[in-house]
Amino acid sequence: MFKHTKKGIEMRKVAVIGVGNSKFGNRSDVNVAELSFEAVKPSLDDAGITAKDVEFVALGSVGAGAWYEELLPAVVAAEYCGLTKAGLVRCEAACASSSAAFQAAYSTIASGQAEIAMALGVEKMREIDTPTAMEWIGRAGYYLWEFHNFGPTFPAYYALHATAHMAKFGTTEEDLALVAVKNHKYGSMNPLAHLQNRITVDDVLSSMVIASPLKLFDCCPMTDGSAAVILASEEKVKELGIDTPVWVAGIGYSSGTANLSKRLDYVGLEASVQAAKMAYKMAGITPEQVDFAEVHDCFTIAEIMAYEDLGFCSKGEGAKLIREGQTEIGGKIPVNMDGGLKAKGHPIGTTGCSMIYEVTKQLRGEAVEKGRQVPLKNYIGLAHNVGGTGHYCYVTILRR
């Protein structure tokens, strides 16, 4: 079952065999359990299995007891979806929580503990008022030393990076706006997306300032949504006769300091650089071999930093990449063809699994609506999921 190599025991191969993604948006028609069901059921149907076949479930969700009412969402979702009795855990890695859940589910299978596991993400962000949601997310850093006296919001943490990137590399507010314009364009083609309106650079520049230099249209919306991913061992893939398994080729992870003041600079996220290196090494590839990527664009500046941190261009060249249209379909590397966090929406604990959903659909070539399917050359896609402001990072590489 395990390959013995010079370095020791090699992990088992693991594939994504089923994915599901709820409609993203203001989902005040459903509670957290009902919303989970909307991702779990299609993922089971997609894999051709039942809930009883799932041996282990890792749930990514952040707002338990804070912006929604359930303190133990994993047990609530599992009961509602018929998954009770499976091994169960909730993973917290801020906005990368369900990538952490994916890693946990992956490891359970790769290590031989389970044959079928599920990573699930669910978030209900709109049950409380907006300033209180801003409060909770602003506290997602170091409450005692940075939030308590100074009240930085989540947009503010990224705005600090935007100011520094603009000062050092000459990145402009127009460059940031181009990211929003691109992601709204693809979001408009994605029926699951929260925001489906096309916008212009002027719309972004004239929108209200949230935390300078970031404006309303530089920011992702507050979104409800769920996504589920089913993983299986190579043996199980054969047994089930899965015709288009998408293999987990690489997973990388890293983290950054809680205090923003402990970072060495504000022009990139070191956790992204390290997580990407680890994932590329495990997959045995270079950034040039990646056909397309889902990157963490909670704010427009985050997508530009991601281009650089993931090695799609050199440091400081991110704005050039978006200006030249290199991250559109037909460019060097299409990025966020589902609309990204910016337009599809960012239910924070859900985003990781939703990225895996999109990468899997694209790799199967079944994505997707006309105009969103990326050209596939190496059949390699990458998902880059940041938690907080580089507090956590997970990079996942899938290959068909």
Add this chain to the structure above:
Amino acid sequence: MDMSSMPTIKSREIKIVQEIPISKTLKFWEGLKEGKVYATKCKKCGKVYFPPSADCPECLASEMDWIELSSEAEIETFTHVVVRPTTFQQYKPYTVAIGKLKEGVRVLAWLTGFKLSQISVGMKVKLVAKISPEGYATYEFVPL
């Protein structure tokens, strides 16, 4: 589907206030009241910590000296926060900045006393301790 008209019920209301221990960094909090901003310095490896830390993440020693920080700082980045969280609604929009001190540590704090258009990366400012009007012990960057 109009989501704003969906039927809901309200959860029971709770008020949350946590009591945060400061016994190991008390000198820092007392120092603010005396107009001083303190950091800690590891007696074993010499590393300086701001925010002050009672234990050293570098060498895991727990013997620290208290040092008073110099006041001059260079602004590395800043943002003007317009849309504010619930517990900061009573303030006008504020500027959050990160400045680097000559001891090598960085400090995140409010930057006051400037118009937004006067602020730039690289400018020199002064770090001062203060007591806020509501009685919070804090510190901020002000003009030199």
